[in-house]
Amino acid sequence: MAKIYLDHGATTPLHPEVLEAMKPYLTDLFGNPSSLHSFGREVRKGLEEAREKAAAAIGAEEREIVFTSGGTESDNLAIRGVARAARQRGNHIITSAVEHHAVLDACLGLREEGFDVTVLPVDGYGMVRVSDVEAAITDQTILISIMLANNEVGTLQPVAEIGKIARGRGVVFHTDAVQAIGNLPVNVNDLHCDLLALSAHKHYGPKGVGVLYVRKGTRLKVFNFGGSQERKMRPGTENVPGIIGMGRAIELAVQELDKKADRIRKLRDKLIAGVLEIGDVRLNGHPTERLPGNVNVSVRYVEGESLILSLDLKGIAASSGSACTSGSLDPSHVLLAMGLDHQTAHGSLRLTLGAGNTEEEIDYVLSVMPEIVSRLRSMSPVYAGQRRD
Amino acid sequence: MHKPVYLDNSATTRILPEVAAVMRQVMADSFGNPSSPHRLGLEAERVLHTARRMLAGACGAREAEIFFTSGGTEANNLALKGAALRRVRRGRHLVTTKIEHASVLQACRALEKQGFTVTFLEVDSCGLVDPEQVTAALRPDTVLVSVMHVNNEAGAVQPIAEIGRLLKSRHSGIIFHVDAVQSLGKLPVHPAGWCADLVSFSAHKIHGPKGTGALFCREGLELEPLFHGGGQEKGVRPGTENVAGIAGFGAAVRLCAERREENQVHLAALRQRLLCGILAQIPDTACNGPAAAAPHIASVTFKGVNGEVLMHALEERGIFVSTGSACHSRRPEPSHVLLAMGVAEKDIASTLRFSFSPENTTEEIDYALEQLAELAASLRTLQGRR
Numbered sequence: 001m002a003k004i005y006l007d008h009g010a011t012t013p014l015h016p017e018v019l020e021a022m023k024p025y026l027t028d029l030f031g032n033p034s035s036l037h038s039f040g041r042e043v044r045k046g047l048e049e050a051r052e053k054a055a056a057a058i059g060a061e062e063r064e065i066v067f068t069s070g071g072t073e074s075d076n077l078a079i080r081g082v083a084r085a086a087r088q089r090g091n092h093i094i095t096s097a098v099e100h101h102a103v104l105d106a107c108l109g110l111r112e113e114g115f116d117v118t119v120l121p122v123d124g125y126g127m128v129r130v131s132d133v134e135a136a137i138t139d140q141t142i143l144i145s146i147m148l149a150n151n152e153v154g155t156l157q158p159v160a161e162i163g164k165i166a167r168g169r170g171v172v173f174h175t176d177a178v179q180a181i182g183n184l185p186v187n188v189n190d191l192h193c194d195l196l197a198l199s200a201h202k203h204y205g206p207k208g209v210g211v212l213y214v215r216k217g218t219r220l221k222v223f224n225f226g227g228s229q230e231r232k233m234r235p236g237t238e239n240v241p242g243i244i245g246m247g248r249a250i251e252l253a254v255q256e257l258d259k260k261a262d263r264i265r266k267l268r269d270k271l272i273a274g275v276l277e278i279g280d281v282r283l284n285g286h287p288t289e290r291l292p293g294n295v296n297v298s299v300r301y302v303e304g305e306s307l308i309l310s311l312d313l314k315g316i317a318a319s320s321g322s323a324c325t326s327g328s329l330d331p332s333h334v335l336l337a338m339g340l341d342h343q344t345a346h347g348s349l350r351l352t353l354g355a356g357n358t359e360e361e362i363d364y365v366l367s368v369m370p371e372i373v374s375r376l377r378s379m380s381p382v383y384a385g386q387r388r389d
Numbered sequence: 390m391h392k393p394v395y396l397d398n399s400a401t402t403r404i405l406p407e408v409a410a411v412m413r414q415v416m417a418d419s420f421g422n423p424s425s426p427h428r429l430g431l432e433a434e435r436v437l438h439t440a441r442r443m444l445a446g447a448c449g450a451r452e453a454e455i456f457f458t459s460g461g462t463e464a465n466n467l468a469l470k471g472a473a474l475r476r477v478r479r480g481r482h483l484v485t486t487k488i489e490h491a492s493v494l495q496a497c498r499a500l501e502k503q504g505f506t507v508t509f510l511e512v513d514s515c516g517l518v519d520p521e522q523v524t525a526a527l528r529p530d531t532v533l534v535s536v537m538h539v540n541n542e543a544g545a546v547q548p549i550a551e552i553g554r555l556l557k558s559r560h561s562g563i564i565f566h567v568d569a570v571q572s573l574g575k576l577p578v579h580p581a582g583w584c585a586d587l588v589s590f591s592a593h594k595i596h597g598p599k600g601t602g603a604l605f606c607r608e609g610l611e612l613e614p615l616f617h618g619g620g621q622e623k624g625v626r627p628g629t630e631n632v633a634g635i636a637g638f639g640a641a642v643r644l645c646a647e648r649r650e651e652n653q654v655h656l657a658a659l660r661q662r663l664l665c666g667i668l669a670q671i672p673d674t675a676c677n678g679p680a681a682a683a684p685h686i687a688s689v690t691f692k693g694v695n696g697e698v699l700m701h702a703l704e705e706r707g708i709f710v711s712t713g714s715a716c717h718s719r720r721p722e723p724s725h726v727l728l729a730m731g732v733a734e735k736d737i738a739s740t741l742r743f744s745f746s747p748e749n750t751t752e753e754i755d756y757a758l759e760q761l762a763e764l765a766a767s768l769r770t771l772q773g774r775r
Contacts, residue, residue: 005429007421007422007425007427007429007430010421010422010424010425010430011420011421011422011425011629012420013420014416014417014420019413019416019417022416023413026404026409026412026413026598027403027404027406027409028403030401030402030403030404031400031401032397032400032401032593032599034400035397035400035401035709035711036697036700036701036711036712037397037700037701037704037709037710037711038704038709039393039395039397039709040400069459069463069600069628069631070628070629070631071628071629072616072617072618072619072627072628072629073459073616073628075618076615076616076617076618077616080616100618101617101618101619101627102616102617102618102619102627102628105617105618106616106617106618108617109617199629201422201629206416206631206633207629207630207631207632207633207634208459208600208601208629208630208631208632208633208634209600209631223466223470223615223616224462224463224466224492224615225462225466225491225492225495225496225498225499226462226465226466226490226491226492226495226496227462227491227492227714235462235491235492235495236459236460236461236462236463236492237401237460237461237462237591237593237599237600238599238600239459239460239598239599239600239601239631239634240599240600241598241599241600242599242600242631242634305426308426308427309426311427312426312427312428317421317425317427317428317429317430318427319425319426319427320426
């Protein structure tokens, strides 16, 4: 049976070179980086090299890189960290309705601590309007958090412009770049951001490790306490093999970026065109301003979940939206924010392409999809009713 | 030079080859996101489930009571802050000891800034907490008691079961947390037997990978998560799971559990051999901690010898030890544990921690003893001349 992985938005396979880089740290290089002896020093060296690689990949300085346990922790550390540290200056936070739950829930959680949170709407493509951000800033605003690329519909946000505005108004700016890195250029200076979150397993690195970029001078209040690792911003013995893996993965992710993105974009466009041909299919998200590998469609009269199951039986791994909330029955908050009705949102299918995908695979998907959709539609009472009309 | 003799296993341990093999396999083949609805996702979910079952089995818990974290520090923070912040309405008093790991002490300090009062209990000269003192410190507004099982610097094994029993017989509503990072795999660990509500674990102390730990949380007990996100680990610990790390943790737990009793005997014999050797052969030495300490940790003071100098001299001869907790190795301050035990500051500066693993051999211990005797004597002569 075919084995086609089209869920790179959920997680990516480990790059073989990343695994190679990690291997020594799973055997002989096992020291605790805080240990003063050579077992520790050797490992510390590897850790700092990984930090250099992460810094170089996003145009940051090494001391601005904090390794965390992943994107969720990075987002939380950024948002709650800044909010709690800037409490004296103001209590207003701006974010958008299409953020990842790590950002959205971190912001909303701060309401309980007395913060005022503005959740900006998006347009029909899932894009935040720069003018909305500008208009929402008050003299109480201490933080703006807008993602670089949406994980469900792939829409790219005008982050550089927002960053410029935030900088001009003296507001700290955080961007979740978890989905963007390795797909489009990510440079903290071009984006004018003070904080930026990354996650290794979205760019062919290991799970359980992420980065928070913290521009020097940005004050954070942390939520984990203990030893003095990561300059106390992130205590606890470092996930050494994970960090080594992240260093190598991010180094690889930014190599030949344009070439890789172009190849995937072509496959994506072919896939989108083919799926739209099925009929009664709507493309969610922006037609061009989207992640090179993201396809998100609503197939009318079909439940997303049944579509995913049927595809899985054909050896195709897909998802209905964010993996993090796949257990929940609620429709995607992103699609709802874009103005989709519940039924259309429920019929959404996300196919996210990555480095390993080939044109043959796309052809195969397109060859089985119409049949699956028509079979599912034939079982749908709604669709039957539609046809009688 | 002698092949490396690694006696710093309380700082971290070497990943067992079987553990590394499991991790490599998971990283290469089961790369799915456990939350994904397709086959690859289910496969990854199964990997998590297996590891959860291993850990639950090893400590007599239910699988639903195991929450994976990024390590011991996070488990301790989640336990203390998660439980305390959920119970602010019941009270704002915590009880712990002066010899806890920094992650517990610092979490307590952070809670103090949020309006909590914390009683830090004294220990005796062996580093032991008196259970009666724990109950004496309780107040009507006490919400949580946190006492570690095995101290990471002196190896003192706390009377956890007695503390738990006393606590629950008098004040059943108080949450009891035990930091078992140093005891898992070395001593029996059984939250139910301790009447513990929360127990912290770390993988890299038991020949598993760094970056993974767990918190046992008694069924029905609610915690405030440290941070928000997807619904992973029932929302208590969101974020895509470190699947390979957790798989490695599970494998390490299984191996430790299978060999725990023989390991315990072996470790205790190594410790005994080193301690007896030092005390018999090297004058002016003292063991810190109780006679009945954990089998894998020995804290020894070499009076008049600079501990750091001795540590580096040992390293030159292929022997790796530490002067105390690795988390603080970059800080010049004397160990808070030894201070609490009443060890004089000048003696703390002359103290080394030896911590053993089942991989260590008696031959290694004999080599270490030989070198220690030689180095202690020569360093004392050198320092004496100054």
